[in-house]
Amino acid sequence: MVSAVAKPDLHPFDPLTAEEIEVAISIVNKAHGDVLFNVVSLHEPRKAEMTKWLQDSTNLPKPARVADVVVIAPGGKVYDGLIDLQDGKITKWELLEGLQPIITMEELQAVEHVCRKDSKVIEQCEISGIPKEDMHKVYCDPWTIGYDERHGNTIRLQQALMYYRPNPDDCQYAYPLDFCPIYDGEKKAIIGIDIPKVRRPLNKAAPINYHPAAVEAAGGYRTNLKPIDITQPEGVSFEMKGRQLEWQNWKFHIGFNYREGIVFNDISYNDKGTVRPVFYRLSLSEMVVPYGNPEHPHQRKHAFDLGEYGAGYMTNSLSLGCDCKGSIHYLDAEFPSREGGIRTIKNAVCIHEEDAGILFKHTDFRDDSTIVTRARKLIVQQVFTAANYEYAIQWIFHQDGTIQPEIKLTGILNTYAMNPDEDLGGWGTQVYPGVNAQNHQHLFCLRIDANVDGPNNTVFMSDAMPSDAPVGSKENFYGNAFYAKRTKLATTGQAATPYNGDTARTWDICNTNRLHPYSGKPASYKLVSREVPRLMPKEGSLVWKRAGFARNAVHVTKYSDDQLWAAGRHVPQTSGEPSQGIPEWMGDGSESIDNTDVVLWHTFGVVHFPAPEDFPVMPVEPITLILKPRNFFDNNPVMDVPPSYASTPSQVAANNAGVYDAADKISKLAFGKDCCSTGTNGTNGVNGH
């Protein structure tokens, strides 16, 4: 029997190492022969055991290292397994019926090659206007089929979104083809092609591209951007112990898995010496990108990028001076290859600090005594590529206890063929001649495993509301009264709540057992999220059924181990009947979530009506939200951040004797003789104080 003793320096939340993955693979191969590995990932420690260990890690034994394994055996048989890496035992091995595991990069890569050689695909290419000798110029973006009722979920399928590149360096999204082959992953063959009634031959427009040769041909790069150099001569302000990070009172563990990418665990804030837990686990749990064109087979385009492909599997290898600037720390990621090897993604996560502008400022108008303090933020980032599209996921930690997930959308629009002067029926936009970019949404589901001053939390919905009392009444004579209407979400049914922009709706994750000494209100983290459109696919629609998490802005469930991913564990080819994930975990809606261990699921996102500005590559569109401490700290927790400048009334009265002046001496005036020298002691300019 193969076994691996866990390295003593591994944290129980650490992703499996390459060695551990190899051990797991070896155990499985020995027991079950040659199988294809879709997943070999950390089976996270059970919360009950882990919580105890976190509280007494010096005395208690570390939770065991367990591998969560999903394989496809010959004949397309799918197994879920658990491997105890300490004693080398398979503790679970379960055949799945009617479920398809996540699609791996290798599975995606396979489709294009098969398409190019398939005679029926070649025939369709010829109909589109591509001679068969040009099949090497035909490309496809393979997507899981999503769900197609004609095919069900027993066969492992992908749909091949077809494109053409006149030249290998051309942007294929300018040359979409109008038909869609269906690929059988077991047979490694095209088993059918969806062909539209109205044919749309190959686009004849000139190529458009953003690569240097194309930009040079179009007039060249702009030359009027002067460099901005960001340096940290004394190094960074954060410390890493393995994957545990400490920075500005924050402490947390940074995990990473194939599915969600970055996962934070055991997030706490050191409040003047008291380490206060905030979140047990925080991650992007799922997402869905429904497209709005009703014609078959476009309804199949509603990618669950995390559940179907994996934000970890698709993550980019980041590079210094490109994806972030300054002093950067990187973490690598290690995954199994499908055949049982190791695939390493170098620099999968980058960690760095940025100056964040003014943290706080106040001037007394009487005497201009003033304080101005600059803020710092810490950013933990990954970027993943989902075929045409890029998602830069930034987790921003602020000094004041705020956590701000920010997602930057970029990359290339998914496009479809159109005929000249075709009426797109309002479902899309011609972004380039012959290129239809369809309406779509990007909806993300944030999973917040709350731990606000301990595991027993309660979620309230808060709406700003005018007083009920009419203008002129004794209680509200001038009509200005308003208050925060707080609604306790006591059951999973009550907690399924939509957004309301009009009332500036927020959701407060409260510890009702810990009331603030001044305000009398419970310690809480407030979810402030303002990009919360409704799910556009209608109630009862395919997307509505499959993406149950997107039916509301917020759901709350009682914590349960393994309820990690909002659309369920195995997402590809689910029909949504019954709905997996959150709707399943909500049960009949009666379960109490009052003052217990709860998980808040928040769906947010954007509606994207494409425009030509988005093509052929889209300038970043950011979307953000914050989790903010309220009635948590005794008072402003960042008063001890050193100011740039501070003077008091008595100092001003004494001609500024004794003022605190730590203004950045590196900054310079933009113009004039001292503007552009390179020395480290720039002449400081006019000072307003």
Next chain:
Amino acid sequence: MVSAVAKPDLHPFDPLTAEEIEVAISIVNKAHGDVLFNVVSLHEPRKAEMTKWLQDSTNLPKPARVADVVVIAPGGKVYDGLIDLQDGKITKWELLEGLQPIITMEELQAVEHVCRKDSKVIEQCEISGIPKEDMHKVYCDPWTIGYDERHGNTIRLQQALMYYRPNPDDCQYAYPLDFCPIYDGEKKAIIGIDIPKVRRPLNKAAPINYHPAAVEAAGGYRTNLKPIDITQPEGVSFEMKGRQLEWQNWKFHIGFNYREGIVFNDISYNDKGTVRPVFYRLSLSEMVVPYGNPEHPHQRKHAFDLGEYGAGYMTNSLSLGCDCKGSIHYLDAEFPSREGGIRTIKNAVCIHEEDAGILFKHTDFRDDSTIVTRARKLIVQQVFTAANYEYAIQWIFHQDGTIQPEIKLTGILNTYAMNPDEDLGGWGTQVYPGVNAQNHQHLFCLRIDANVDGPNNTVFMSDAMPSDAPVGSKENFYGNAFYAKRTKLATTGQAATPYNGDTARTWDICNTNRLHPYSGKPASYKLVSREVPRLMPKEGSLVWKRAGFARNAVHVTKYSDDQLWAAGRHVPQTSGEPSQGIPEWMGDGSESIDNTDVVLWHTFGVVHFPAPEDFPVMPVEPITLILKPRNFFDNNPVMDVPPSYASTPSQVAANNAGVYDAADKISKLAFGKDCCSTGTNGTNGVNGH
């Protein structure tokens, strides 16, 4: 007769110079004797004349320099005047009845001194627990009275929000007093005191402060923040010609006035050689901060900070290395003093660039060929202090044609006294023992004088909507169809529209005379704004009447010279009967705003339910929105921004021969031997490409 020949290098949009202000004052003094100057500001050129001049500035004469003057003559008589500075003539001199002009800093400064000597105020202080020998420890934040029906608007009044400081350096907001003297600016005397029925003696809590001595006493500053140095060794990427700025295809004039602070004029974007107008004028037009406590006299706290005090008059003098970092350009501001001198605010506006993260990125999953380009932004900023509170107004210009106003709220909460265990009735929060911070909103009104490819624009409201066709129907079988429902706002009445977060509502300022060659849609700028709570004061309330602009998220009016400020020209002590500003300009709602010169007014903001974290000084709370070009450019307008790194499939196939690599060589790994050296040629770290 005194006259001034305009300096030939002055731009017609330039604020009045100190010399011009002096000339205007001198002309007025000569004609009307000793008066107090509330305003001597640029009377902006009439748009018709100015538009012609902008189109042919080499041949046409410059529009005349005219001073807009508001004075208070003996007896409290208020006059509006216009002075032609070229020929030294008063072209308008109008006595105002029942209107009060803006409050100046000098008027605000006067109140505290009068309060300290007023016997009735001293008596109230004694009742509060302050001995009369401590009256030098009594402070007041003077506010205009807003509107109080007992006093009307013929007497110029302020209300004095009273505080106590045990020590001059203490934070007075921890010691609010419960009564409110009324100050008559003409008599320079207290004419009454509003005394609550329930008395609230002076707070006995220990001081809390954020100044260095207090922080040192509480344990000192944190020492674990390492410096981040931002340098621009080759200088900045923008050019200034007077107050005209050019940067990354943008060109605009930066004005500044007492009222709105920063004003942009003649904003255009150079689209591959064609200068395309975008906005004729862009500014923050007005704001209102209603407080939600219904008890008299708290309803009077609903500051119109721009109309009543002036974002220009209250603006801070900024300082290098404090309010921004890098290479900074400053603009000063010059105002009249009340007595007829000159008041200069050094560094009233700062202008600088910042790195803005990823501009766009795409990786081909087939071969990892990739492009990553970093973004730059330009920020034009001012910070103003409104008694307790600070507003940092940032106007951010992006390379892709997006303009992003961002307001950072900081400073100190307005506070009121409370008794121990007093029930605050949901209208406020005890943020510190004995300190009640009341619920309030910050609502801002952005004025967008649209000029999208010319003056004739039309505003459409856009809502993301599911198809009407039911799930299962032929038109929407899978239920996924959705589209942008566009509603033309054809009249001022139709244009008064609320926000809808559910449909991700936006407003598009369109030039329907210029359809995009690909999309067929009109060239437009889209207003994307997500922080748009309703006005909490009820319909018919005092605030609702006075702040007509805040009744809807958007209003659109037909352009008219002098309709600049959303709550009207003279705001202090208006009753709202009739409502000034926008409701007045909308008329009966029937005026056509279809394909004509229009102004869009957008009210946005936050609801603030205070928490102890906001006290004694509030960490910045940002609020932002964007104006984004859609169907305006042929395609992505930033493809010519030099990338950090770019490789194509053919280059990858050729072992990366010929790739474009301009990655920032200054960035370093956070840890390891090269992490913290200070040389300019840091060893570049691992590279993910």
